[in-house]
Amino acid sequence: MGWLTKPASDTQVTHRDRLWLYIVATIIMLLLVIPTFIVIPMSFSDSQYLEFPPSNWSVRWYDEYFGSSKWMRATVTSLQIGVLTMLVATPLGTAAAYALFVSGHRAARAVFMFLITPMIVPVILIAIGTFYAFGRVGLNNTITGLVLAHTVLAAPLVMIVITASLRTYDLNQELVARSLGASRLKAFFAITLPQIKFSVLTAALLSFLTSFDEVIVAIFVSGGVNATLTKHMFAALRDYIDPTIAAISTIMVLVSSVLLLATQFIGNRDK
């Protein structure tokens, strides 16, 4: 146990002094993660019902998922909406973040706060509001409608990620580029964008995830042939308990984890 007495930092705090911290941190991490990971063994159960721990192992619920045209269509819808949300929210959020960051206008901060309110307002309120608004213009149960609603949720994330990366970026580079003969647009695309590209990529992945994981707004404004995977899962949970949900959840956890890890990995590459 020699490492216990070794200093853990420059201030000579030993690992032994920090033991309590490690334990607390581990407990917190487990509390956060176990509810998510408990579905993984459940999804490999042979039982008709959600069962933990499973008494018999099987991949029948994965067969069920991949073999069901209902689930497959919902998955395609979710992917479609996720990708479209990403394609709309990323440029919009990036442009907004850039404009507000560069303008230096007195109102810029207020506008920024206004644009990120979807992160603060309870999603259920956004869902109800969107449902009524879309009802008037006929956007409920359409791909367009859900993409718009998800863009409202995803754009704030994009703005926060892009603003953070602009903070460490020397905007004088754009001034130089312009003095050297580049228009503003050219300066942005030739000089600024290449240097924040990994943040833009991170923001894009986060917008995809925001849409792909989203359930509350989807319950309200998606339906029929355009119902998302999450909406179907929620309906399935309510109507009949079926381990297919656990199988789908496992796949979604996998997809989300991979994408989140990717954003972590990518996000640190600017600079």
Place this chain on the structure above:
Amino acid sequence: MAARQYFSRGALILANDSNQSAQASTALPIHIRDLTKRYGQMYALDSVDLEIKSGEFLTLLGPSGSGKTTLLMAIAGFNRPDAGSIRFGDTEMILTPPHKRDVGMVFQSYALFPHMSVTENVAFPLKLRKVSPAECAERVAEALATVQLSEFGERGIDQLSGGQRQRVALARAFVFGPRILLMDEPLSALDKKLREHMQIELKHLHEKLGVTTVYVTHDQREALTMSDRIAVINDGRLAQVDTPHVIYNQPANAFVADFIGESTMLPLSGDSAGRLMFADQVVTTEAATDAAADHLLVVRPERLFVLRGETVDPEKTIAFDGTVREFVFQGETAFALVAVDDRHELSVRFSTDSASSQNELQPGDRVSLGLHREDVITIPDNA
């Protein structure tokens, strides 16, 4: 002379691009008239008139917040003045966006593009001008040679030292043969030794390129070292525009006298004959034209010398008697504060060479200080 020739070529290309008559010289004069820029109630620039001659190295010198950077940015096109005119040669530029002004610019932060190599950085303005790849390579090579970085083209920006980055920024700013070069405190991030070295190098570069250069600094020594002329700016107004020699030896007002170099200022009063007096010392033997107005005597500390009992010719030398308050050895010079009366102290700077090492003074010593009449500077006291 190679650089010169290649610059003329750059100028021709640019002149053709902008459909202007080809010019023999790359340099353009800048005419600034009545330039005013307000931020709220504050005047960053207050009716500034400035003529910058073709090929001149002009420094805008002033304390922070004086408006020097605002003026530079107005010339570059990054802020739009509320009133006035900026002409490059005969062309009004006030509404021209920065990327159409053909102005090379060097920033304090260098602002090199970190995602490009040295060569790509320098080639950037040429690529924007659609210069052919072969000529682009040639001109980049020439520019890098001019700043002595020929071997560094393939390097990344993070592999360069501060001084090397500065040179890349310079090469990038002049490679496309701009008619005007603007620099915003380009050396302030360098350490003192490198800064002094780069000052000389910049001066040489300017001589070689012959391009009209506007340089912003708050460092008066830098301004005195490098400039053909200095425009001293304060509170959005030009306090004085002249050669370093005149700025130092004949400051036009108290601000310039105080800001440039060290100085002590003594209040003067006119006597019945119109001569300016400090106490019972006659400071100007000629009658001042405006003796009724308040005047100040500006004394440069290094122009004072200790009188050792020798008789002085009052026609040539003014003598101040006083008491040493402070004496500080500072290496190549020594510094003393001498009280000449209850309210006024003169700063004195001595050389510490072996011949004058006996100048060592003790606080409390009575001392007599001489000032040659040709070193007398009087300015009106507007304060």
